[in-house]
Amino acid sequence: MLIMLEIKDIILQMINRNYFANMKISSLLLALSLTTVASAKTQVCLYTNGKEICYDADKVDSISFFNDTLSMLNLHEYVDLGLPSGTKWATMNIGANAPEEFGDFFYWGGTHEQKVFSSNTTLTYKLELEELVAKGYCDENGVLTSEYDAATFNWGDGWRMPTTDEIEELVMYTTHETVTVNDVVGVMYTSKKNGESIFMPNAGYYNMEYLAQVGHNGVYWSSTYAVTNVENLFYEYKGSTFYSSGGFVSNSYRETGLPVRPVTTFEYKEEEEKESNPNEANVTVVSDYLFEQFVEQIPTAEQVARYWTSTVNK
Secondary structure, three states, X not given: OEOOOOHHHHHHHHXXXXXXXXXXXXXXXXXXXXXXXXXXXXXXXXEEOOEEEEEEHHHEOEOOOOOOOOEEEOOEEEEOOOOOOOOEEEOOOOOOOOOOOOOOOEOOOOOOOOOOOOHHHOOOOOOOHHHXXXXXXXXXXXXXXXXXXXXXXXXXXXXXXXXXXHHHHHHHOEEEEEEEEOOEXXXXXXXXXXXXXXXXXXXXXXXXXXXXXXXXXXXXXEEEEEEEEEOOOEEEEEEEEEEOOOOEEXXXXXXXXXXXXXXXXXXXXXXXOOXXXXXXXXXXXXXXXXXXXXXXXXOOHHHHHHHHHHHOOO
């Protein structure tokens, strides 16, 4: 028998409470639920125009949510600024819930949020390019590998930190202006081609445990290796950065704590609708969103029961 406490019911409650107020719910998809069957089989069910279509979960390759105004990958929004390379920029930093929030801070090559930064905890500290490549931190072009890319690690496949070339492209094909959004000072980068824009807050940077220059400097990590020769006397091993408050590429010591603004080259391609047997292998319901990542964010039957018990009488 089917467990009656379906995710569908909770999603419909969320819709009724305007949880999806900033999204246009497609007429093709009113609700999506995972229904657990007594045989431990899980199904993905689409509820569209009063009809239900279910697929065995292990036959679903991927799921995508999209609408007319916002584009999303792995539940994170991006903006198409019409850049020649096709690179899209995220609307907010890793760890942020709004464009004006600072989000998490990382050392160059770090993938976990930190509040205290030092050379002792920076794995890439003073490593030359050959060492970075040998240890798997960088590829031969001096770009962080996916394992040490904070964007890929935290947001999943398809997202990554921008290279210096992509930062320079952003600056070249946009205008930038210092503005204030919800009392947060930052820079608005607006496309010269289509007028779309992204806001990058002046989040400052961490020097050890001290957050400095908030509201004055916006500095973001790129994925590109950097080294500087100081007056031909010694080398300083750094990571390239995007000095967003000034609109240029720079570099910082790798042990500095900086935010990350991810990019993607993901492109949604609408596939032709075709009739398929739900029990056939490789059924694609809606493409381009990794099903495994979606499942991780869906509560278990026990969690659903607890949620329903706590809310049904409200």
